[in-house]
Amino acid sequence: xxxxxxxxxxxxxxxxxxxxxxxxxLVAAGATAVVLIRRQVHQVLVLSIYGVLLxxxxxxxxxxxxxxxELTVGAVALPVVLLLALAKxxxxxx
Amino acid sequence: xxxxxxxxxxxxGVTGLIAFxxxxxxxxxxxxxxxxxxxxxxxxxxxxQTNATGIVSAVNFSYRGFDTVGExxxxxxxxxxxxxxxxxxxxxxxxxxxxxxxDRDVPPTSGAIRMVALLFxxxxxxxxxxxxxxxxxxxxxxFQGGVILATAFILVYLSGEFLVFKRFSPVNxxxxxxxxxxxxxxxxxxxxxxxxxxxxxxxxxxxxxxxxVSSSGTIALISFFVGLEVGAAFILIxxxxxxxxxxxxxxxx
Numbered sequence: 001x002x003x004x005x006x007x008x009x010x011x012x013x014x015x016x017x018x019x020x021x022x023x024x025x026l027v028a029a030g031a032t033a034v035v036l037i038r039r040q041v042h043q044v045l046v047l048s049i050y051g052v053l054l055x056x057x058x059x060x061x062x063x064x065x066x067x068x069x070e071l072t073v074g075a076v077a078l079p080v081v082l083l084l085a086l087a088k089x090x091x092x093x094x
Numbered sequence: 095x096x097x098x099x100x101x102x103x104x105x106x107g108v109t110g111l112i113a114f115x116x117x118x119x120x121x122x123x124x125x126x127x128x129x130x131x132x133x134x135x136x137x138x139x140x141x142x143q144t145n146a147t148g149i150v151s152a153v154n155f156s157y158r159g160f161d162t163v164g165e166x167x168x169x170x171x172x173x174x175x176x177x178x179x180x181x182x183x184x185x186x187x188x189x190x191x192x193x194x195x196x197d198r199d200v201p202p203t204s205g206a207i208r209m210v211a212l213l214f215x216x217x218x219x220x221x222x223x224x225x226x227x228x229x230x231x232x233x234x235x236x237f238q239g240g241v242i243l244a245t246a247f248i249l250v251y252l253s254g255e256f257l258v259f260k261r262f263s264p265v266n267x268x269x270x271x272x273x274x275x276x277x278x279x280x281x282x283x284x285x286x287x288x289x290x291x292x293x294x295x296x297x298x299x300x301x302x303x304x305x306x307v308s309s310s311g312t313i314a315l316i317s318f319f320v321g322l323e324v325g326a327a328f329i330l331i332x333x334x335x336x337x338x339x340x341x342x343x344x345x346x347x
Contacts, residue, residue, distance in 0.1 A: 042117040044264060065231035068225070073242035080248060084335040 016060070023057045030054075044082045051075035132210045144230075145300040147311035151229035155316040159294040163279060166323060168274045173327040180338045198327040203253065211253030213281075226321025230310035236317040240324025247329050256340050263333060268326045275323025282312055282319070 030050040037043040049072025058067040095103075123129050136153060146152040154162050182188060226239025249257040283294040291297055292313075301309030308314075 036119060065148075065235065065238075067235060067239040071321055072238050072245075077241055081335060084332070084339050088335075088339040 005015050020060050023053070023060045027053050027057050041083070041088055044079050044086065047080040047082070051078070111118055141304050144296060144310050145304045145306075146231055146312060146313050147305035148228070148230050148234065149234050150233065151317060152310070153228065154235065155294055155313045155320075156294070156296050157179035159283065159316065163283060163294070164321070166276055166279055166320060169324060169327050170272065173272060174332045176331050176334045180334045182342055186236040186342050194335055196222040208253045211249040215249045215253075216248050218242060218249065221323065222246065222321070226318055226325075227314070228307060229317030230314045231305050231307055236320025236322075237324050238319075240326075241328055243321065243325035244332065246330035250334060251336065259333065259336065263329045265330070267334070268329050268333070271322050272330060275319045275321070275326060278319035279323065282316055 003074050010051055027050075030046070030053045034043060034050050051070060054074055055067045055070040058064075058070055101210040128134075136149065136157065140149045140152045140157075141147055144152045144156055144158075222239045222241075222243030222245075224239070225234035225242060226236045229235040229239075247259060247263050250262050286297050287293060289295075289297055296311045296313065298311035298315065300311045301311060
């Protein structure tokens, strides 16, 4: 898929291909899971795991900067904001 | 509109969308075949021109710094907007800042969570500062560093109470830090103008060694201010949300 990365840490092309395909499949499965889950708190937790998967995807495609952004925003900041909003809504329904 | 008509309308729309989507896909370059030339030029020139080995940061904070100023102020505006929308409204009251739920007893914070939070808060702060101050050398930057710094404060909340979180992040202080961060970025950019240079020109000494932490001139400095801004903005947003969730109730009893 991509050319070999000839750095001090050269990785065989076949390994990178296998890794990239695996992560792509995991991301597709994760996205589907986020959409299909109906219980909101569970959905937020799965969304957070999905954020980690996306971060791994970016890492596998050699974009470490985007990996860090995705980890911080997708796996931490967004779930925190959503959980707090859910807690607020839940209390209003009391 | 009857359900049958609606289905027809949906069918036409979806068919059109799929057709346009496939048409668009067919025009894309093949996987891994970047058509260039902008990226190749940057890769060749960036280290020589800026002494920054974190080329992504060189692009973010120098070559396309103008875009990043815009993004910076998007976050600034978002934090300000959150503070305005989530204020206490008429007919709402504040109550004690203790975790509680209507339908169940809130379990006390477990020893495990306190322990993890205590263990992680220090390393998380170090990691946040490291990321914010190494944009010029490694894959990192003020944005990521800032968000991670903010999570240290979330750990403080998790391990204790909201009041502890508030004591660690007084609104006046976080407001000021956020303003300094956003304003600092803009000020570094504007300072180039009286020197007869374009906005955001890298006018500071670039250092001798590419990849040294002290190298890259304004890139490192801007990343630092972005870290301040983003960290404070996230603390403010999370603080406002916590306050809204924990303190503010409808009714005036």
